[in-house]
Structure formats: structure tokens, C-alpha cells
Amino acid sequence: xxxxxxxxxxxxxxxxxxxxxxxxxxxxxxxxxxxxxxxxxxxxxxxxxxxxxxxxxxxxxxxxxxxxxxxxxxxxxxxxxxxxxxxxxxxxxxxxxxxxxxxxxxxxxxxxxxxxxxxxxxxxxxxxxxxxxxxxxxxxxxxxxxxx
Amino acid sequence: xxxxxxxxxxxxxxxxxxxxxxxxxxxxxxxxxxxxxxxxxxxxxxxxxxxxxxxxxxxxxxxxxxxxxxxxxxxxxxxxxxxxxxxxxxxxxxxxxxxxxxxxxxxxxxxxxxxxxxxxxxxxxxxxxxxxxxxxxxxxxxxxxxxxxxxxxxxxxxxxxxxxxxxxxxxxxxxxxxxxxx
Numbered sequence: 001x002x003x004x005x006x007x008x009x010x011x012x013x014x015x016x017x018x019x020x021x022x023x024x025x026x027x028x029x030x031x032x033x034x035x036x037x038x039x040x041x042x043x044x045x046x047x048x049x050x051x052x053x054x055x056x057x058x059x060x061x062x063x064x065x066x067x068x069x070x071x072x073x074x075x076x077x078x079x080x081x082x083x084x085x086x087x088x089x090x091x092x093x094x095x096x097x098x099x100x101x102x103x104x105x106x107x108x109x110x111x112x113x114x115x116x117x118x119x120x121x122x123x124x125x126x127x128x129x130x131x132x133x134x135x136x137x138x139x140x141x142x143x144x145x146x147x148x
Numbered sequence: 149x150x151x152x153x154x155x156x157x158x159x160x161x162x163x164x165x166x167x168x169x170x171x172x173x174x175x176x177x178x179x180x181x182x183x184x185x186x187x188x189x190x191x192x193x194x195x196x197x198x199x200x201x202x203x204x205x206x207x208x209x210x211x212x213x214x215x216x217x218x219x220x221x222x223x224x225x226x227x228x229x230x231x232x233x234x235x236x237x238x239x240x241x242x243x244x245x246x247x248x249x250x251x252x253x254x255x256x257x258x259x260x261x262x263x264x265x266x267x268x269x270x271x272x273x274x275x276x277x278x279x280x281x282x283x284x285x286x287x288x289x290x291x292x293x294x295x296x297x298x299x300x301x302x303x304x305x306x307x308x309x310x311x312x313x314x315x316x317x318x319x320x321x322x323x324x325x326x327x328x329x330x
Binding site: 030031033034037038041042043045046051053054055083085 | 251252253254255256257268270296299307308322323324325326
């Protein structure tokens, strides 16, 4: 009985730690939400659903890029990310927030959040017209490993 | 000289035979009525209001959201470029019947004069029928050059809809901006 009582606060702490409000690499989720509205939502939709004709869907999809070689770099170099007029810190936060908000289920266990320095160096070399081909290659790659 | 006298006499007698003595009154009355009715005709109204027909004032009814939504001065229209749906049979957040709201939109911020806070506004275009043509409003605050495609509002934002024909623009509040927006 006493053991159970002692365990309860620890269990509570564990739950808080796993609460959806805390995302690794997202110090200010409110800021990230507003930045998503201002910089992404107009094309990618409020729920990240997108469509296959104009703006690719991110919901249930975006974190899968982290599972294939070159995918992590792609997410930092794709034009919508790389050329957004946000500083490196806010862009890194927004990128991490997007991964957890729209595709938490596919974020790898060993994922290290993007840092401002990493995003800063990736965006120096943005993708341009080759973005579609690069994306198609990566999607084909992780489609091969589908468990469905 | 006698010929002219005969001619004048014949003319006078012809008129006297063909008209009644009170017909002058009838004709004068008709002319006066016509002159009074002429400004009521649509032609005359268009001439006195060259800027187009006036629209009935549309307000939110709350002091938290002040202004007339049929005028370009309304605070939510700070970055709009197009016809106001409020003047086109729709509303500030609703498309006119027969049009489809574009899911892909231009998004910016506008300051609400009621509380001096910046709100995030989504300018969803309504698409599917030809231009509404009422209440053109082009303020463009925060508009960026076309090289920044996602922040430029000169593009047709009827994307992701069945038809890319532009009708009018709405201005929907989607959130509250933070203190340091860019």
C-alpha cells in the first residue's frame, strides 16, 4: 500500500513529462503555433493535410523523412522551410514543432531535435527546382519500408 | 399677299378643327410629370453616383470588432487585394452562394483598433464564378514581392478549388499574433 502511494507522484511526473505540451526542441510552443499560421498554414492547411496537386501533405507523413538517408537534410533545405523569413532559432523550433504536431507517431526514438545552427547551415543551400525530384526519391525510399 | 392670307386662314382653321381647346393643358401636364419622373429613372441615378451603388452598412454589432465591413477601411482588410465578399452576397467570413472557398490562402496580420492587438487574418478567396466587381479594396499592407510567392497577394489564390476563377475575398480571423511578429 505504501509503495503504491509513493509511486503515484512519480507516475504523475512521468505523465507530465510525456504530455503533448512538451515537445523536444520547442521552447515556445505558442510562438511556434503562431509562426505555423503565418508562414505555413496558408498553403499546407491548418491541419497539415495539404493535397497531392499543390502542397504535399505533412500530416502522418512529414516525420517519415527522418527515417531515410538524406531526409533530415531535405526538411531543412526544402524551399518553404529554407527561404522563410524567420531567424534560425524560430525556424528550428517551427520545424521541430511541425514534426511533433503533425506526425508524432513517425518521429524516430533516437531523434535529436534540429538546432538553430543545423537549420542555419542547411538553409544556406536551399533546394530549388529539384525539390520535387528529391522529394519523390525520398518518398519512394520510405515507401519501400512500409509496414502496411 | 392674298395667298398668304388664305394660307394662314387655312392653317388656323385646320388646327382649330383638329385640336380641342384644352389639349394645351393636357400636353403641359404630361411634360411636367415627365420632367419630374426623369431623375427617378435608373439612368439618372447612375449619373449622380458614379462610384457605384451604395451598400448597406454591415457591422459586427460588438465594440470588440468595430467598423463597416462593406468599406475598405475595415480593420481586417489591411492586406486585402480584391473585391469584398460582404458586398457580393457573402460575408466577411463566408462566400457568396454558388462560389467555393479556396483552402489555400494568403495570411497576414492586422491590428484591431478596439484592443490594439495584431490578429492573424486568412484572406480566403471565393472562386467559381466571374469577378464580383463590387467594393474593390487594395491595401496590401505586408505584401511582399513576387519572388516571395507565399507572401505575395497579386497571385490568384483560387488554388485547390474546382475552378480557378476569382469572385471575391474574405478576411477570416484564425488566431492572435504574438508581440514580435515578422
